[in-house]
Amino acid sequence: MDESGEIRHSAVMKKNPYIIDNPGGNDFRLNRETLVDPEILVAERDRVFDQCWIYAGHESEVPKPGDFQTRDVGGRPVILTRDGDNNVRLFLNTCRHRGAKVCREREGNTKRFYCFYHGWSYRNDGALVAVPGDDAYPDTFDRSKLGLKDVPRFENYRGFWFASFNPDVEDLEPYLAGATEYIDLVVEQSADGNMEIVSGVQEYDIGANWKLLVENSFDDYHLHSTHSTWLEYMKDSGVNIKVPKGLLLPKKGIGRDLGNGHAVIDNYNFRGRPVATWISIYGEEAKPAVEAAKAELVERLGEERAERVANTNRNLFVFPNLMINDGSSVTVRAFWPEAADRMKVTAWALGPVGESAVMRKVRLDSFLTFYGPGGLATPDDVEALEQVQAGLTSTVKEVPWSVMTRGIAKDGEQLNSDELHLRTFWRRWNTMMTGEAAATETGDTAEAAEAAE
Amino acid sequence: MNREAVEDFFYHEAALLDAWDLDGWMDLLCDDARYLVPPNDVPDGDPDNTLFIIADDIDRIRGRVKRLKSRDAHAEFPRSRTRRLITNVRILAHDDAELTVTANFSVHRFRRGGKGGEYVGRYIYTLRIEGGAFRIAERRAILDAEELGGLSAVSFIL
Numbered sequence: 001m002d003e004s005g006e007i008r009h010s011a012v013m014k015k016n017p018y019i020i021d022n023p024g025g026n027d028f029r030l031n032r033e034t035l036v037d038p039e040i041l042v043a044e045r046d047r048v049f050d051q052c053w054i055y056a057g058h059e060s061e062v063p064k065p066g067d068f069q070t071r072d073v074g075g076r077p078v079i080l081t082r083d084g085d086n087n088v089r090l091f092l093n094t095c096r097h098r099g100a101k102v103c104r105e106r107e108g109n110t111k112r113f114y115c116f117y118h119g120w121s122y123r124n125d126g127a128l129v130a131v132p133g134d135d136a137y138p139d140t141f142d143r144s145k146l147g148l149k150d151v152p153r154f155e156n157y158r159g160f161w162f163a164s165f166n167p168d169v170e171d172l173e174p175y176l177a178g179a180t181e182y183i184d185l186v187v188e189q190s191a192d193g194n195m196e197i198v199s200g201v202q203e204y205d206i207g208a209n210w211k212l213l214v215e216n217s218f219d220d221y222h223l224h225s226t227h228s229t230w231l232e233y234m235k236d237s238g239v240n241i242k243v244p245k246g247l248l249l250p251k252k253g254i255g256r257d258l259g260n261g262h263a264v265i266d267n268y269n270f271r272g273r274p275v276a277t278w279i280s281i282y283g284e285e286a287k288p289a290v291e292a293a294k295a296e297l298v299e300r301l302g303e304e305r306a307e308r309v310a311n312t313n314r315n316l317f318v319f320p321n322l323m324i325n326d327g328s329s330v331t332v333r334a335f336w337p338e339a340a341d342r343m344k345v346t347a348w349a350l351g352p353v354g355e356s357a358v359m360r361k362v363r364l365d366s367f368l369t370f371y372g373p374g375g376l377a378t379p380d381d382v383e384a385l386e387q388v389q390a391g392l393t394s395t396v397k398e399v400p401w402s403v404m405t406r407g408i409a410k411d412g413e414q415l416n417s418d419e420l421h422l423r424t425f426w427r428r429w430n431t432m433m434t435g436e437a438a439a440t441e442t443g444d445t446a447e448a449a450e451a452a453e
Numbered sequence: 454m455n456r457e458a459v460e461d462f463f464y465h466e467a468a469l470l471d472a473w474d475l476d477g478w479m480d481l482l483c484d485d486a487r488y489l490v491p492p493n494d495v496p497d498g499d500p501d502n503t504l505f506i507i508a509d510d511i512d513r514i515r516g517r518v519k520r521l522k523s524r525d526a527h528a529e530f531p532r533s534r535t536r537r538l539i540t541n542v543r544i545l546a547h548d549d550a551e552l553t554v555t556a557n558f559s560v561h562r563f564r565r566g567g568k569g570g571e572y573v574g575r576y577i578y579t580l581r582i583e584g585g586a587f588r589i590a591e592r593r594a595i596l597d598a599e600e601l602g603g604l605s606a607v608s609f610i611l
Contacts, residue, residue, distance in 0.1 A: 106494060199502060200503040201494050205602050226527065228523075232523075281512065357502070361502075364500065364502075367504060368504075369513070373607055376520055379527075
């Protein structure tokens, strides 16, 4: 961090700690300033986002050489493209001459990216290939050093491409730690291991701090109060939503710490799943296709693994800002803070390449029942997060702490409606922000979670 | 059935929705009605192979309306105030049984605390003539914005 950043950060540090983390004393409190203070966001950009791997896109979004997509990744405008040699690339979308974006379309296919300002153009492997009037440049002008700039690191795991702006970051796979197991479960839905992003993207803003969406995306404690109208809709559609004693959801689920700040809720399915469990809202015509999808999984993976892939719902959080929700459909959701109290959310649907038209229809229909800005549930999440932001922003002085101790006194596994997975995120975040080592709690280790399974 | 009759029907529908008379609005729908809001990046897409914002068949329209009438539809409680301006109505095709109609809309949404926004776009309706009156077989609300952005959600009937 630069000198001014240090000054800013030390000013932040003079306030209370970000978290009070004392699992032995059954205490975990979150300093609400972390959700409000713009200086903390400045520090986050440097200490969290610029150090981690950030989800950039899926290989299926650029299937052919020359295909491109433009978006923002890690706060930078980038071009995701497949070059003429069939390599997936991620370029910073800025001309090496004076800085204009060299690609302004959302998506397309091109051999060249062209800067309209002075006419420099670049091949889709980044090479600078045309400079109008280049006879005016001195001998020291070296085109070969003026290609489009790649992001410092760019790697993929099973088709999910991540960028890092930290050249020294550890390789992607060890960074993902226990999250790889859960990405595998998603990809194994596909007979040949190929998944694709489906056409149609949902891009919407939430007037809340980005970390509130991390929490919300795998917080099953809020299901009954926030989503009672969705549960009612499922009940009306014939789904059993009766909750057994000791649980808050119709079926059991656990929260797990996956290492490096990644975490998951791993739930037995109680609602329909396009790959396994037909429910009446899918329509009679879809029943054979859903049953055939399950049969294919059993054939390929064996009964036990097929059941694992098909009949568990998993909300996977990849630190710091990616959720892959494999439930009633597969949702890939990334988000980015625009300000301490505002984020941009991008959500895609993911499905197996080559699945039947009936299955694709069921998958998308199932997505929309719960998810997205027009779903029967997501708008209530957006409302909840905005109410949180509105509630705590100006009251921090009087009400400085949030309580996040659900499940902390338990030995062994914690439920999806406990808060171990939320604390996992906050501990990693705090460590990256402050350098302080994270506390561990009894139910915290992967061994304990595995022993409990 | 001329444009004036279609306009009268649209104004009536808009008045029902702005008044949150959702049961009255349901009475305007065919038994197999569909309500679609395509994604901003694929405005002319097909919901069978493209992720929409809303792609309701009649069962989910009924579920959506039931939800919106509840105090627990938090995104719409307290309810948004809306005001719909509908213009540029054109009949694109028609026969004795069915019409395809388009119109421009500007739906202003207001919530307490200054939140809300302007939803601007065009409708494409399939209207059926049943018993001498129009019934909605399909209504597709296509937003012009490049992304939903600050509008955040389509939590009311657009």
